[in-house]
Amino acid sequence: MTLVVKVVWEDWADRSLPLPGYETAGAAGADIRANLMPEDRQVGLTLEPMRRAVIPTGIRVEIPVGYEMQIRPRSGLAVTFGITLPNTPGTIDSDYRGPLGVALVNLGTEPYTIQHGDRIAQAVVAPVVQAGFQVVDILGETDRGAGGFGSTGKA
Secondary structure, eight states: OOOOEEEOOOOOOTSSSSBBSSSSSTTEEEEOOOOOOOOGGTOOOOOOOTTTEEEEEEEEEEOOEEEEEEEEHHHHHHHHHHHEEESSSSOOTTTSSEEEEEEEEOOSSSSSEETOOEEEEEEEEEEEOOOOOOOSOOOOOOOOEEEOOTTSSOO
């Protein structure tokens, strides 16, 4: 059985754009597109270097209980232009019903313009395990112990 994420268009959204979709048979992430407000569609949204913005997608989603939607950068945008997510991966919880926006940051040296319909991120739907937390007097021993950042080799 295929897991289904229900989608509702925003009233203002351009419904001719594709819904999130997998570009290849083996893709883990479904590409998400910028669905810009009508007044921004002709010129796009320019993200200056070191600036952040939430880019609208024009959709709201209903993720099945027990799952989350992780929003991740697209590697081509990140490597070529420095466009990535400031909170990667972003998490959309199963009980969120608001607009799906993608937080982008321009870590590049040049302004970057996001055009209407551009693929700006990818969504990975994954199972969630909620853990309980318990205070104890002592933690179990391991070979690593308290070794932190870089403790297992070159950073």
